[in-house]
Amino acid sequence: MSATIIRKNYNRSNYSFANINFQGPCNMNCFFCIGKEFDKIENNSLEVPPENLPNLRSYLELCKSNGIKKIYLTGQNTDPLMYKYLDELIDIVQEEFGLVAGLRTNGILAKEKIATINKCKGEISYTVLSLNSETLYRMTGARKVPDYAEILRKTKSPKRVSTVLTRYNQDELDTIVSLAAKAGAEYVQVRRISTDIRYDFLSDHIRAFDKKLADIKTEWEKVDEFELSPVYKSQGVNVSFWKTVETSVNSLNYFTDEVISDNYFIVEGYLNKLG
Numbered sequence: 001m002s003a004t005i006i007r008k009n010y011n012r013s014n015y016s017f018a019n020i021n022f023q024g025p026c027n028m029n030c031f032f033c034i035g036k037e038f039d040k041i042e043n044n045s046l047e048v049p050p051e052n053l054p055n056l057r058s059y060l061e062l063c064k065s066n067g068i069k070k071i072y073l074t075g076q077n078t079d080p081l082m083y084k085y086l087d088e089l090i091d092i093v094q095e096e097f098g099l100v101a102g103l104r105t106n107g108i109l110a111k112e113k114i115a116t117i118n119k120c121k122g123e124i125s126y127t128v129l130s131l132n133s134e135t136l137y138r139m140t141g142a143r144k145v146p147d148y149a150e151i152l153r154k155t156k157s158p159k160r161v162s163t164v165l166t167r168y169n170q171d172e173l174d175t176i177v178s179l180a181a182k183a184g185a186e187y188v189q190v191r192r193i194s195t196d197i198r199y200d201f202l203s204d205h206i207r208a209f210d211k212k213l214a215d216i217k218t219e220w221e222k223v224d225e226f227e228l229s230p231v232y233k234s235q236g237v238n239v240s241f242w243k244t245v246e247t248s249v250n251s252l253n254y255f256t257d258e259v260i261s262d263n264y265f266i267v268e269g270y271l272n273k274l275g
Helices: 056-065 086-096 133-140 148-154 170-183 199-219 266-274
Strands: 017-022 070-075 100-105 124-127 159-164 188-191 221-226 229-234 237-242 251-255
Touching: 017 056, 056 086, 056 251, 070 086, 086 100, 124 148, 148 159, 148 170, 159 170, 170 188, 170 199, 170 237, 199 229, 199 237, 221 237, 251 266
Parallel strands: 017 070, 017 251, 070 100, 100 124, 124 159, 159 188, 188 237
Antiparallel strands: 221 229, 229 237
């Protein structure tokens, strides 16, 4: 299949945020995970104290020198809530460097880590793929659906609901939007699968997103556009349709094996740095 199904936009905006990308095992096995773009990531940093994460402080200084204030704690192939020293890292980001920490998580550990989550001054993004256990299992290998309604209610930081729209959950979007609206989420971000090397395997799911968006254009009210992504209103909440690499947003990226990339494209930037 031709790679033209996804067209990377290299005309990026100025840096508006940065990512700390954790590496290690995960509590889900999402078939679309960007971590599957790499042959094998040997590094496991989930029990490495922040002071032993190579280049971390240099990276945070780089963020400050570039005027970046928002640092998202996320995963390259894992979930940030699995990081043993997350509290300490949040303190370093926010107290030592005066930056704002946000978090992107699948929510599996959110109930037990809610106090840590609420230390973040930045946005918390919960990836809600499905509220149906069979759909969730098909997408992630996990059957137990977190109690996202309760998790969202207990989250004091600014919060959004994110989902990755595929063939498997395309008919559940209204349910996910309803969850977000009732829980007071700032907005919903509907993401399209992004891939550099697995087009053939993922093409049907990418097309499902594009078809869904085409339908939405005729059914929902468009209220805005953000970084080239259309924003629609549904059930009283804004819903952004995010074609990741086709947007114009830009970020600096740190990977916990010490790689620092000034390339928004996670796979391309990481592999280029490795040579």
